Amino acid sequence: MGVRVFRLNPAREKEGKFRTYHVEVQEGARVLHVLHAIHAEDPTLSYRYCCGTGQCGSCAVRVDGEPKLACMTEARDGMTVEPLNLPVRKDLVVEMEPALAQIAPLLPKGQAECPAQEQIAAIKPLRDCIECLACVSVCPAMEVAEFAGPTAMRQGMRLALDPRDSGGRIPEAIRAGLFTCTTCQACWKVCPKDIQIPGKAIEKLRALANREGLTLPRHLEIVQLVKETGRTVPRTETSFLEQVDEVIEPAGPVKATVGFFVGCMYNLRLPKTALDAIEVLKRNGVRVIIPHEQVCCGSPLIRTGQLEYLPTLQGKNIECFTSRGIDTVMTMCAGCGSTLKNDYRTPFTVKDVNEILTEIGIEPPARLPLTVTYHDPCHLLRGQGIRDQPRALIRRVADLKEMAVVKCCGAGGGTRSGAPDVSRALALKRDEEIEKTGADCVISSCPFCEFHIGTFSETPVKNVTTLLLEGYRKKDEGKA
Amino acid sequence: MRADVAHEAHVLVIGSGGAGVRAALEAVRYGDVLLVSKSVAGKGGCTPMAEGGYNAALREADSCVGHLEDTLKGGAYLNDLELVQVLVNEAPDRLQDLVRWGAVFDVTETCQVAQRSFGGQRFPRTCYAGDRTGHEMMMTLLEQLRASDVEVLQEVTVTDLLTREGAVVGAAVLDRTGRLEVIQADSTILATGGGSRVYDVSTNSATGTGDGYSLGYGAGAELIDMEMVQFHPTGAVYPYDARGRLVTEAVRGEGGILRNAKGERFMSRYDPERMELSTRDVVARAIAREIQEGRGTPRGGVYLDVTHLPAKQIEERLPVMLEQFLAFGVDIRKEPMEVSPTAHHFMGGLRITPSCQTTVRCLFACGEVAGGVHGANRLGGNSLAETQVFGKRAGEAAGRAPSRGQHPEQRQLDLIERRLEGLLSGMVNPVSVERKVQLAMWKGAGVFRTGPELTQTLTEVEKLGRKKLHAASKLNLAECMTVHHLCTTAMLVLKSALLRPESRGAHVRTDLTQAHDAANSPYGHTYLSQHRSGIEMKGGKP
Ligand SMILES: Cc1cc2nc3c(=O)[nH]c(=O)nc-3n(C[C@H](O)[C@H](O)[C@H](O)COP(=O)(O)OP(=O)(O)OC[C@H]3O[C@@H](n4cnc5c(N)ncnc54)[C@H](O)[C@@H]3O)c2cc1C
């Protein structure tokens, strides 16, 4: 099979280059076996491995851009193998020691009693880590902040859960950058051991910080607001809910009925975008039911570890849809969607607007003479696994030029309020990528991303549905 | 090349597996400790790969005597009694050390470390952390290592032990850039793990090339029972390039059933009483026999089946197996695995006293590189215990040993330098030599052995060992030295195998008939050093 492999010897050259090799391997061979075969012919290729069975974490590399364990990933003809996105020592070998040194040791209290079964059960999922550093290599917060990184946070939580440990893990985690994580979930999605670091470590550490009275003041304000208003965003203009009826009938025959969970941002910050979406849904035969008593989904509380008031919100939201007999609830905010799908137990199905529009099949819009790029909202891409649908919808209207990297814009996880420098630095990095595409406009599908990128980018930001609506408007103009 | 003394330490520990790190943590209580590891610390070696568990008699109903008897019986009575006593008596305390340091073992409802059944044991005495017990131990040890004052040199390969007047005074190492450096130490602890990588099919990590046996041999140490190689009965056969990968004994412990291609539960013919939970040597031979006699699967294995177990049990108790097989396209909840024997563990190794002193002054050994604990066959779960029990002992003995501050002999350093320079102008690709040795060993010194085949294989391996290896650059020197050690280790296995004129435990000579059983064997350890070799007769110590 043919493979492209990154080669760099920093002792001799500054820039790495790709070399293509052709080698023979057996059926079912892993990437590691391909590297062995190359090495047998070209002994100058450097790469790391030890166990060959996914247990030691030596061999993580990027295969076609994605961090993977070389020993467990099936080799593919035409694949590209690169080092992790960490300082390269040679070829595929990266520096591991600085990151490994961030993983805190347990400080024994001295007694040799085992934790109880429930405690063990809570610790275990955080204990599978093989210290491969795939997560560290993709973490956006580490690039711009003093942040010890995902696996260090995983370890922090593992220690916080262990009655044998005497360390003060919460203040330590805060010093190590606990509040700089945007909860983008990139670390979880690349982890070969599927360790859910944002949900099982970072948000949990933040919840412990909350109990110790260490929640950031800006985050405390959010809870105050939600308790008073049911919303985590203050009202500064006429809200979306104030502008719409409870039931919105489509223009033509009804193809589907959905309940609409609006979310604080579309309700209070970007109501116009939500109105655009309603126009698109109307046009495509979707009856939209909008219970006006709905409240914040609670995502900002979960992400910042303030869980006390969460059940109240969850109860109200579930009730407002079930009482109307709604079996499909549509979200348009990626954060709300991810929260309803992953942090709620709902008796109804939750779908993102991109899923709904894709499933019903939309009326073709006119094409606009635009080249746009698409920013994947973390909570849509990784939180809900939605990647292709928005892209396909965009391509119906405009030319899509992809950015070189998929990365968090810095809007999430409470960083915009709690760690504004980090949030800003990430947005500026994102803007650089946007600039590089030369696109006329950047499309996204999340109010946090739209608002945040909009603050820091010169390039206009639009929602997928707004773009579709513009396509329809142009179509109608053409007819008129 | 120029080798100055780059590091000095009271104790030098070679290897960052369970034994090495445990030794370092103990030794550092007495003085400066330098730990060197060929891999990133804790990643190399077989400790992080160990799945099944750690044996210790913890319960009222169990006893150290029971553990001792099982170990001796499993070891075909070739074990060093004193070492086994130490193992069984101290395994529980060393387990407690790990618990104190935060190891996350599975526990019972009453917060006791949970235990499960393992082959050849009368009591479920194998403590575990799911099926990643070794990984759990390694992580615990690494955390303590990071918190300690032990200095760690990562990705540094020891090429030779340095001696002065017959005592070890340190080691020559290649750093990660291929530069030769000298480490001087009052005491040196070898904890380099095993050597099953001398075989074509093996469960071992990349570092399991037997460097420590060769290093010890080179320094004049005596090795015992090097012919005793445990073939684990259940290694995966697919995909071919990942062959030999361990399918943990816990699969059988949890109730896995072995069947041949005809669907027969063949263990009933080999050990009707213990069936799948018989000792490893018995199961390995049974599987090898089934395959040899044409009752194997098309891929050359037999079936190991857990599909009758509840999916939840598989998910909770065998998560690593489930995940690994899923990655290779097999859902073990629904389909059987295919397995065949694979080289797994060296029971033999450097001869040690209960304080891990080798036959060479100032050189200590612990873990798989040392011999005598497991006799002719190791019980699953005894090695992890061994790493902790003897790791601590080696660390303590080396730490307590006096400071000497002796320099290595220049003559030896010159020789080492010249040899390394020779590699840069060598001719033969080390990878090809390694492959040939592995294939020859698999064919000629595998599960079943004969005198003529062993002799022929020895000739072959010695010939391969004399090849002028080529290092493509300084970065390849370590690899060449590893192949050199691999050849030496293979040779030690073959020579020892020829020294033992009987079948015993893992060593099976199909060309010999014998009247005695293991308990009544007239033979003791085989021994081998640069100075002498032979086999001990029972009763008479050499
Ligand atoms: C897949 C597998 C599963 C197992 N499961 C179990 C089990 O369930 N229970 C059990 O009791 N036993 C089990 N064993 C056996 C057990 O894991 C080993 O015997 C034990 O871990 C050996 O520990 P060690 O510290 O002696 O060596 P290792 O853990 O092998 O470590 C050796 C170290 O030496 C270093 N090294 C080697 N050569 C050099 C050199 N030239 N220079 C510098 N450093 C060097 C390596 O980098 C490594 O750090 C298993 C073995 C395998 C392979």
Ligand code: SF4
């Ligand atoms: S969720 Fe994103 S920002 Fe947070 S630790 Fe993981 S990768 Fe880093």
Ligand code: SF4
């Ligand atoms: S958390 Fe996952 S990705 Fe990160 S180092 Fe551990 S195993 Fe690797």
Ligand code: FES
């Ligand atoms: S080589 Fe150990 S995880 Fe891949």
